[in-house]
Amino acid sequence: MKKLIYLLLLISIISFVLNLIWENLQAPLYQGYGNFWQHLSICSVASLGDVLIILVLYFILVMVNKNIFWITKISKSDIILVVTLGFLIAVGIEKWALMIGRWQYTEAMPMVPLLDVGLTPLLQMMLLPLLIFSVVSLTTKSK
Secondary structure, eight states, rough: OOOHHHHHHHHHHHHHHHHHHHHHHHHHGGTTTHHHHHHHHHHHHHHHHHHHHHHHHHHHHHEEEOOGGGGGGGHHHHHHHHHHHEEEEEEHHHHHHHHTSOOOOOOTSEEEEEEEEHHHHHHHHHHHHHHHHHHHHHHHHHO
């Protein structure tokens, strides 16, 4: 049980830090951005949501692999599933948020053709979970 708690805390902490950095770097691509300090709290809340998404991804892979410690040996199929699910989740969130007016992009946001969503949030949910799981995997192997 201690190993699982450690694992989940590690995923959460690394996820929060990396997503907070990403959220702050992409913040100027959204309308209403003023400066770093004005948006630090908004980006922090968004990063907490990102942590939840990444924990959901982790537990989906727990169910797929039927192993709570799947992360100690990430397979090619795990990588494909994480990237695919991250993409689908990001597209869904972006479409929903844009539709209800939760946020809007500036002209500087690179757009994904046919999907009409921003590229940076898609890359965030496709790449960061993979990076986080890989870092955690390396960290837990050395313990």
